């Protein structure tokens with residue numbers, strides 16, 4: 001079974017971007033992928049801030065990365081870019097850690113003003129780690145989230161685009177494993 005890793009870059013909880021990942025996890029599982037999820041919150045802050053590359057706290061993460069063919073990377077927009085904690089986590093990886101992997105970036109922001117952060121900030125960050133198959137990302141503005149008792153809803157057009165992105169990723173990851 002093809003494997004995929006979901007990375008949450010939000011340092012806070014609850015988190016809208018993490019909710020998008022929860023949705024992605026159930027969608028991708030339903031479409032036959034084995035999903036593992038991690039968050040920047042799972043790692044000791046000191047190890048992240050001090051870039052302790054050899055910390056045992058990162059061993060499982062690095063191993064998991066070698067096993068998957070695809071990732072979904074979600075981040076809130078902080079100061080027009082990805083969060084510092086996501087950057088700190090990716091900084092501990094070797095230069096080619098994302099080579100050969102298909103990646104879907106997701107971002108949530110307080111305003112549409114930083115919609116292009118996926119293209120000018122997040123994609124270059126993933127590319128420098130060797131990723132070449134970076135899919136068109138999905139950007140959700142806070143006002144587009146409608147909280148419900150069981151989670152959230154998005155407006156139908158946005159939900160459709162999100163589902164299509166996940167479907168494309170699932171197809172790509174399976175093709176990479178063939």
Ligand SMILES: Cc1cc2nc3c(=O)[nH]c(=O)nc-3n(C[C@H](O)[C@H](O)[C@H](O)COP(=O)(O)O)c2cc1C
Pocket residue numbers: 010011012014015016017018075076077078079080081108109110111112113114142
């Ligand atoms: C420190 C900080 C900086 C932020 N900077 C921006 C920003 O530059 N542009 C923007 O659109 N939203 C900005 N926001 C709003 C968040 O991106 C937005 O609320 C997001 O959905 C939060 O995601 P989360 O719930 O997953 O943490 C900022 C929020 C915080 C806490």
